[in-house]
Amino acid sequence: DGGITQSPKYLFRKEGQNVTLSCEQNLNHDAMYWYRQDPGQGLRLIYYSQIVNDFQKGDIAEGYSVSREKKESFPLTVTSAQKNPTAFYLCASRRGMREKLFFGSGTQLSVL
Amino acid sequence: AQSVTQLGSHVSVSEGALVLLRCNYSSSVPPYLFWYVQYPNQGLQLLLKYTSAATLVKGINGFEAEFKKSETSFHLTKPSAHMSDAAEYFCAVSYNAGNMLTFGGGTRLMVKP
Numbered sequence: 092d093g094g095i096t097q098s099p100k101y102l103f104r105k106e107g108q109n110v111t112l113s114c115e116q117n118l119n120h121d122a123m124y125w126y127r128q129d130p131g132q133g134l135r136l137i138y139y140s141q142i143v144n145d146f147q148k149g150d151i152a153e154g155y156s157v158s159r160e161k162k163e164s165f166p167l168t169v170t171s172a173q174k175n176p177t178a179f180y181l182c183a184s185r186r187g188m189r190e191k192l193f194f195g196s197g198t199q200l201s202v203l
Numbered sequence: 204a205q206s207v208t209q210l211g212s213h214v215s216v217s218e219g220a221l222v223l224l225r226c227n228y229s230s231s232v233p234p235y236l237f238w239y240v241q242y243p244n245q246g247l248q249l250l251l252k253y254t255s256a257a258t259l260v261k262g263i264n265g266f267e268a269e270f271k272k273s274e275t276s277f278h279l280t281k282p283s284a285h286m287s288d289a290a291e292y293f294c295a296v297s298y299n300a301g302n303m304l305t306f307g308g309g310t311r312l313m314v315k316p
Contacts, residue, residue, distance in 0.1 A: 124246065128297075133237065136246055139246070179297075179304060181304060183247075189244055191241070191311065192247065197304060
């Protein structure tokens, strides 16, 4: 079955550490997205990519980095520059800009 | 595990008609509930959210949703549909002050002239 896989489900980060969240899709979707959700808040866009080897900053890109070396993969790195990384991170993808979004199951990141 | 069911992957209404998009959730604890909209060629936008305050929640663009605990529902309504309301609508649920969002499968709203 096609879908989006995010891993790990739970992740813990030490102070000053970079961590990478995985997002893989086998839906052959061109566009992929990373969102962040904080308690009681709506989703906020971190980064998105509409095609391989290209990506754009979203509303809250500071302290994050991404890569899109393969169509099916869009990993998100939370760097030490992100001072408040504790949140729920959601990956999404869609075939084209007018198509429906599909969501992964998310990763809960916490700081030790 | 929490889950969200959106009845009807496609809903079609005439311009000016009532919009009703259904969302049911599974829960053993009070949830936080959200409705998001995805307009063509755009990203997700938060329409409204329920966070245990008033059960009737008003959102942007004339939409509102009512939390009904007895029915475990959070249906989205708008009294009069406009052509610009045509979009994909997602219901989402989370617990523990809003972490770990789970989305429904989405409902595509089509508005006929």
